[in-house]
Structure formats: structure tokens, C-alpha cells
Amino acid sequence: MALIAAFENWDAPTTSQRGARQYELLAEAVGVAQEWLYPRDISSASFSGKPNETAEVTRAFEQLKQTGRTREVFDEFLDAVNARFFLVKRDISRYMNALHETTVLARLPIVEGTMAEFLDRLAAWQRAWGVPVRAFNDSKLIIQFTNLFSTLLHSSLPTSFPGYFESFLRSSLSRLPSHLSDPPPHPNLLQTVPMNYQRVTPPSPHLGRLAMVPRYSATLSKVAYEEIERIVKDEAAKGWDGRRVTRARQRVGDGVANWLSGMFEGNDSAQNALRPMFSRFDYYLCKCFFDIRTDELFDIIVDYPDSMAALEDLKECLFKVDQRSVLVDKLKAANVKRLLHPGAETKDVITQYISTIRCLRILDPPGVLLHNVAEPIRKHLRDRPDTIRCIVAALVEGDELSDENESAGLIAQSNDETVESFLDPKWEPEPVDAAPEFRSGKASDIISTLVSIYETRDVIIKELQVLLATRLLAVKDYDAVKEIRTIELLKLRFGESALQVCDVMLKDMADSKRIDDHVHGDIDSAVHPLIISRMFWPTIQPTSMRLPPKLEKVQREYELAFHQFKPDKRLRWYQHLGTAEVKLELSDRVVEVEATPIQAAVSELYESQDRWTVEALVGKLGIGDRGAVRNALLFWAGLGVVKEEKEGWRLLEIAEEGAVNLSLPGVLTNLGPRNTEFIQSMMGYVDDYDQTVDELDAFLAGARREGLVDQKADGSWVLVEAT
Incomplete structure (x- = not known):
């Protein structure tokens, strides 16, 4: 050599x-x-x-x-x-x-x-x-x-080797058990593995020696990221009833991270070099979770508060990946597709908006995300004619607007807060992703947010007065305790002066009871009227209805007794309002029911003759509304009292088989739109009916989802006509 x-x-x-x-x-x-x-x-x-x-x-x-x-x-x-x-x-x-x-x-x-x-x-x-x-x-x-x-x-x-090598790595990862041991859940993948922890066997002990890892690092990363994505999808698919990010992070740490570490066991410098890669793994895990949960965010909001764990996961991932604009864009697109269209009822839009407020508060307490997402919803609600009525109904009911995390602060007269106060010692600059008009100091409670849809609160207060008047007109025995409590709570929101008119209406209720007690001390009467101060109540349209003799007589007797007690006052009756306890004694049965004045008047007219046409009743009662008379006849037909025939509506002194139609469609068909309580009272006449009001309400809600019935803004149910 x-x-x-x-x-x-x-x-x-x-x-x-x-x-x-x-x-x-x-x-x-x-x-x-x-x-x-x-x-x-x-x-x-x-x-x-x-x-x-x-x-x-x-x-x-x-x-x-x-x-x-x-x-x-x-x-x-x-x-x-x-x-x-x-x-x-x-x-x-x-x-x-x-x-x-x-x-x-x-x-x-x-x-x-x-x-x-x-x-x-x-x-x-x-x-x-x-x-x-x-x-x-x-x-x-x-x-x-x-x-x-x-x-x-x-x-x-x-050139074919990289493909085989990638399949080899992927197959090795797929064999890892989903749960290797029970180390404490770690906050990230960089936590040191416990000494007694079961090490993951690498796919081959020779990868480092043969320089496979540095040369095919891209392939190794690709396989690792695929496994992380698979783990995330598997955990996310388990639902929203528990925290999934922590479990997924543990699986990635136990599996992928330790699998990779095992390739360099004993090489301290290589182990240290892996730490940045583990940090990227954790970022990718959060990114995958973020993508999945933001795609599901609309449904997460629908299911709140049952989806609280999913919101906590999303909050953690949002902090890690910081893609707030992506979340906003996805949620706005979902709202447009699934909520902001004519097919969605205003009540449902408001309910989803309330849930959106609560959920986005959890994700972003300053409120920037809510501000960016809410404006299309608010504009949509402003454009709907029944939004004010639905908001007021929610305010009066109160349950779905209750918020244990907020105090009842006074709602401002105007929602114009364009001027920012820099004298506030707690002033801080707005978040970097906030829109120019965003103000973090605005009232953030749910009621204030709903009211702020409109420029002033006056429209809400006016509708509150109308709703209170409607509820007071339906009160029996002058028992307005619930309405008084509602007004007192609303005063905390709108102030005493804003609800002075409501105070007058409540005073009318108390005065009416006092007057009624006095009148009934003088005469024996079946009439218990609500006497209102006309100038402080919403406008009530008068009626041309004429009462039949019996009803007119008891009404006149009461009026005379009232005039003796109040000589300087006179009564103007609204004949079409109120209710009447009616007892019909027929040949084979007695029918007792609560009816409207027009229904009671129709029943009294059958004392003079046993057959009437709609036109004849219209002329007799002086009512221009033919439909109201027909609905009254349908009411009695539903109870089997009258029957429609070619010549007119005939009184059934003897009950006929099949004449009574007290099924749910029958009640809605015969009586028109009715609330749950009234339908419950009517269904009580059915022998085998044993449902509670709540069960009936749940049944009606299910029928509504199937398109059989619909619910109007005032809460009444109406039968959907087949097309």
C-alpha cells in the first residue's frame, strides 16, 4: 500500500x-x-x-x-x-x-x-x-x-425511501396506547416526565445513530403533527361536558413527546434541543382545538351553560394562538347563516344574543369580541318590529335575564357614550383589536346591553307600560303582587321617575279594590271592575258592543252604586274587556266556564231562541267584527253547547255524541290563539287528561318545532294551517 x-x-x-x-x-x-x-x-x-x-x-x-x-x-x-x-x-x-x-x-x-x-x-x-x-x-x-x-x-x-420511512413512523405512533400511565396533568408539554414514568419505545433505536432524525426532521414533524391532530379530534368529539384540552395535552405528552424523546435517550443536548419543538407541539394542539371549537361555537352558545367546559377550553386556546379575528369571522358567519334570517323568531334571536353575551364575556372579559360580533345581531333586532315587545316580555319575566355576576345598575337615559373620560384614575387604553367606537367602560350587564340596542330607553319604557297594563287587565281579585314586585325591580334599572305611570296603574288597582269592597257593601253584585285613570293608561279602543239584558242589568246596578259613592265620577265601560264566570244549565248537563264578555253575551242570547246565524248575532250585539262573533260561537261549539248547521248555529240542549271537540287542535281551531294556561283550563274538561301546565308547555314547544303550532309575541299559541 x-x-x-x-x-x-x-x-x-x-x-x-x-x-x-x-x-x-x-x-x-x-x-x-x-x-x-x-x-x-x-x-x-x-x-x-x-x-x-x-x-x-x-x-x-x-x-x-x-x-x-x-x-x-x-x-x-x-x-x-x-x-x-x-x-x-x-x-x-x-x-x-x-x-x-x-x-x-x-x-x-x-x-x-x-x-x-x-x-x-x-x-x-x-x-x-x-x-x-x-x-x-x-x-x-x-x-x-x-x-x-x-x-x-x-x-x-x-427516492422511495422517505415514503416508507414516513409510513414506518406513522405506524409506530398508531401503536401507542391512548393512556400510558397516570402522571399528574401537566400544563404544557415541557414539564419533566416523572422518574417512575413508563418510557415510550421509539420506532427504532438507531434513528439518531443513522442521522435519520435531522435529515428527515420534516417527515418526523409531519407525522407528529398528524398524530396531535388525531388526538385533538378524538378528544373534541367526546363532547362539551368536560375539559378536553388538558386530556389531549396529557396524551400528546405521554405519547408523541415521549416517543420523540425516546429517540435521543441519553443525549442531553438533543433533549434540550427538543424543547422548542415541544412548545410548537403545544401551540399546534391549541390551534387544532381552537379550529374545532370555533367551528362549533354557535352550538356551544346555544347549549350554554352546559357547554361551560368547552368555553374554558376555547378561552385557553384563544390565549395561546391569539386568532381573535378568526373567531369573530366564524361566529358572525354562523349567525348570518343560522340566526339572522326571517325564519328565526325574534324571541329566539334575543335568547341567542343573551347567550352570546354571556359566552363571549367568558372568552374576553373586556368585551372586544362581543362588540365585534354583536353589531349585526343588534342591527337585525332593531329592524324587527316586535323586538321591543319581546325584550320587555323578557324584562318582566326576568328569569332568562338574571345574571349572578352583575349588580342591577341604573340604565342611562341615552346610549351616546362617544366621549371618553381620561380623568378616570382607572383609565386604560383600549385593546389593540378594538374598533374605534369601542368603549370598555360601557355598562356590560345583559339588560343594559339589550336596552342599548335602541338610542334611548324611552321606547322600552313605553312598551313596559303597555305590557303592565295588559297584565293588570288580566289580574283577578285585584291581586297584583307579582306585578308590584316586577315594577319595583324595574325601578332599580330605569329609575323611579321613568316608571311613574306604572305606579299610577298600580294605584288604580289598589283603589279599584277599595271601591269594589265599598260597592259590594251596599249591593250584592257579580261585577268586579277595574277602574282606571284613563290619562295614565295606554289607549284602549272603545267598542260598539251592546250587552244582552242580564249582563246590562248587573252592570247598570253596579254603576248606580258607584255613582252614589263617587257622585263626581262616572264610569265608561269597555264592554269587550275582562272575563265572566258563566254557568249554563242545559237539559242534561251543566257547563261552567270562564269566558270573555262577547262569549258570555252570545250564550245569554240563546235564552231567547235556540238558533242564531252569525249575521243575526252581529246585529243584535252591535259588533262590526264578524270574526269575533264566529270565534265566540266556536268557543261554545268546542264545549258541545252549540253546533253549526246549514240554517245557523243550533243550541244543543241534549248533548250529541262527537259534538265536543276538546283536543288540542280543537281548542286552537275553535277558540283561536290562546296562552298555555287557558288551554290547560280547557283541556281540564277532558276526562282522561292529566298533564300539568309545564308538561303541556313542553308538548306545545315540541309541536312548534315540528311546525304544527306557532307562538305569537304575546305568548299565545296558534294552530299552523296546512298548505
Whole structure:
């Protein structure tokens, strides 16, 4: 060899036996070293595995080091590695052919096994040729050999190898159990794994040695991110009844992160280098969760508060990924598609808006997200004619607007808060993503937010007065305790002065009871009127209705008694308002029912004759509304009192089979729109009916979803006509 030839041309001292001996020893050492380092064929039958370094080999390498011949011998070795790398290529070709054949046959488990065996084989070549290099006792030379072997190896791998390697990694991750141990839930993937924790076996122990990880880091990351996404989807699909981000983070830490760490076990520098990657893993986990939960956000809001855990997860992920504009855009698009259209009832839009307020408060307490999402909803509500009525109904009912986290503050007269006060010692600049008109100091409670849909609160107060008047007109026995409590609560919101008119209406209720008690002390009457101060009540349209003799008589008697008590006052009756307790004594039965004045008047007219037409009743009662008279007849028909025939409506002194129609459609068909309580009272006449008011209300809500009935803004139910 070249190195031996150099020794033969060496000008050794010819006069000294010692110099000749040194030459012989050096030549012998070179030969021993070359024989020791020679890249052997591990496929050969003569290959004995890991060689044992003898004393002769140790002396030979020490002599090379002493004479400065180490570099030349090592370079000769590298040349030999280059020359004999065809042996490794032969194995590469063999294994790649095997991988191709099993892939064509779709024998994936065999592919995985073949790939693991292939990596073991490559590591065996590297180990067999690299172990002898340790005899130099020089780490730099070992690194040079490793780099050369890695370069030759990766330049020899075909273009199909990365695909097989990716499938191998993916298959390895898919075998990981979903729950490996029970370490405490950790807040991120950077937490140190407990000492007693079960380590994840890497896909191959040779990936670091063969430089697979740095060269195919993109493939490794792709597989890891796919597994993280799969874990997130699996956890997110389990629902909203619990925190899922923490569980997913634990699975990723137990699985993916430890799987990756296992490839570099014992390599502290590599372990430290993985920490930024683990941080990216956690970001990607939160990003995947964020994408899923923002796609579901509309439904999460619908299910609030049952979806509270999902909101907490989303809040955590939103903080991590900081894609607030994405959340806003997705929710606004969902609102337009599923809420802000003519098919959605105003009450449902308001309910969803209230839930949106509550949910977005959790995600973003300053209110920027709510401000950005709410404006299309608010505009849509402003454009609806019945929004004010629905808001007021919600205010009076109060339950769905209750908020345990807010105090009842006074609502401002105007919603114009364009001027910002910089004198406030607690002033802070608005968030960076806030719109120019956003003001974080605005009242944020739900009622104030709803009222602020309109420029002033006057329209709300006026509608409150109308609703209170409607409820007071329906009160029996002058018992307005519930209405008084409602007004007192609303005063906390709107102030005493804003509800002075309502106070007058409540006073009228109390005065009416006092007057009625006095009148009934003088006469025995069935009349209990509500006497109102006309100037303070909403306008009530008068009627031309004339009462039949009996009703007119009791009304006139009461009026005379009132005039004696209040000689300076006179009564103007609204004949069409109120209720009447009617008892009909027929030949075979007695019918007792609560009816409206027009229904009671119609029933009295049947005392004079047993058949009436609608036109005749209209003329007799002096009512111009033919439909109101027909509805009254339908009311009695539903109770089996009258029956429609060709000649008119005939009184049924003797009940006829099938004449009574007290089914739910029958009540709504015969009596027109009615509230749940009235329908419940009518259904009480059915022998086998045993439902409660709440059960009936739930049934009606289900029928509404099926399109059988509908609910009007005032809460009454109406039958949907088939088209």
C-alpha cells in the first residue's frame, strides 16, 4: 500500500540497528492497524461480530500516535469505506425491493417489520465498521467516520425511501396506547416526565445513530403533527361536558413527546434541543382545538351553560394562538347563516344574543369580541318590529335575564357614550383589536346591553307600560303582587321617575279594590271592575258592543252604586274587556266556564231562541267584527253547547255524541290563539287528561318545532294551517 511504500523509501539510519528495528515495528504497526480497521463484509460467514481489541492492536495504535502516522492510517480507512460501501448498497437494494413488494401486496405489518429490520441492518454495518475506529482513542475521528458513513448512506437511499420511512413512523405512533400511565396533568408539554414514568419505545433505536432524525426532521414533524391532530379530534368529539384540552395535552405528552424523546435517550443536548419543538407541539394542539371549537361555537352558545367546559377550553386556546379575528369571522358567519334570517323568531334571536353575551364575556372579559360580533345581531333586532315587545316580555319575566355576576345598575337615559373620560384614575387604553367606537367602560350587564340596542330607553319604557297594563287587565281579585314586585325591580334599572305611570296603574288597582269592597257593601253584585285613570293608561279602543239584558242589568246596578259613592265620577265601560264566570244549565248537563264578555253575551242570547246565524248575532250585539262573533260561537261549539248547521248555529240542549271537540287542535281551531294556561283550563274538561301546565308547555314547544303550532309575541299559541 501507499503508506507501506512510503516507509520503504524512508531514509532509515543504516548505521544503527536500533533505527532499523523502529522501522520494522512501525511497518508492523501500520499493518496491524490496517487489518483492524478494514471494512469487513458482515454478510460473510467468516464475520465474527464485534472484534476484541488485543494488546497488539492497542500497541500498534499507540505507536502510530507517537510517530504522527494516525492521520495517514485513518485516511486510508476512509478510502476503504468508500471503496467497500457497495456492500451496504447491496443490502439497501435488497431491502428496498422487499419493501416495494410488500407495499404492492398491501401487507402493511410486514412493511413495518421489514423497515425495522432494514434500520437494524444499516446500524449493524455502521457499528461493524465504526467500532474499530475507537482504537484511535480520538472522538473527532469517530465523528468524521460517522459523517462519512451517513453521507454515503443517504446518497445511496432511493427516492422511495422517505415514503416508507414516513409510513414506518406513522405506524409506530398508531401503536401507542391512548393512556400510558397516570402522571399528574401537566400544563404544557415541557414539564419533566416523572422518574417512575413508563418510557415510550421509539420506532427504532438507531434513528439518531443513522442521522435519520435531522435529515428527515420534516417527515418526523409531519407525522407528529398528524398524530396531535388525531388526538385533538378524538378528544373534541367526546363532547362539551368536560375539559378536553388538558386530556389531549396529557396524551400528546405521554405519547408523541415521549416517543420523540425516546429517540435521543441519553443525549442531553438533543433533549434540550427538543424543547422548542415541544412548545410548537403545544401551540399546534391549541390551534387544532381552537379550529374545532370555533367551528362549533354557535352550538356551544346555544347549549350554554352546559357547554361551560368547552368555553374554558376555547378561552385557553384563544390565549395561546391569539386568532381573535378568526373567531369573530366564524361566529358572525354562523349567525348570518343560522340566526339572522326571517325564519328565526325574534324571541329566539334575543335568547341567542343573551347567550352570546354571556359566552363571549367568558372568552374576553373586556368585551372586544362581543362588540365585534354583536353589531349585526343588534342591527337585525332593531329592524324587527316586535323586538321591543319581546325584550320587555323578557324584562318582566326576568328569569332568562338574571345574571349572578352583575349588580342591577341604573340604565342611562341615552346610549351616546362617544366621549371618553381620561380623568378616570382607572383609565386604560383600549385593546389593540378594538374598533374605534369601542368603549370598555360601557355598562356590560345583559339588560343594559339589550336596552342599548335602541338610542334611548324611552321606547322600552313605553312598551313596559303597555305590557303592565295588559297584565293588570288580566289580574283577578285585584291581586297584583307579582306585578308590584316586577315594577319595583324595574325601578332599580330605569329609575323611579321613568316608571311613574306604572305606579299610577298600580294605584288604580289598589283603589279599584277599595271601591269594589265599598260597592259590594251596599249591593250584592257579580261585577268586579277595574277602574282606571284613563290619562295614565295606554289607549284602549272603545267598542260598539251592546250587552244582552242580564249582563246590562248587573252592570247598570253596579254603576248606580258607584255613582252614589263617587257622585263626581262616572264610569265608561269597555264592554269587550275582562272575563265572566258563566254557568249554563242545559237539559242534561251543566257547563261552567270562564269566558270573555262577547262569549258570555252570545250564550245569554240563546235564552231567547235556540238558533242564531252569525249575521243575526252581529246585529243584535252591535259588533262590526264578524270574526269575533264566529270565534265566540266556536268557543261554545268546542264545549258541545252549540253546533253549526246549514240554517245557523243550533243550541244543543241534549248533548250529541262527537259534538265536543276538546283536543288540542280543537281548542286552537275553535277558540283561536290562546296562552298555555287557558288551554290547560280547557283541556281540564277532558276526562282522561292529566298533564300539568309545564308538561303541556313542553308538548306545545315540541309541536312548534315540528311546525304544527306557532307562538305569537304575546305568548299565545296558534294552530299552523296546512298548505
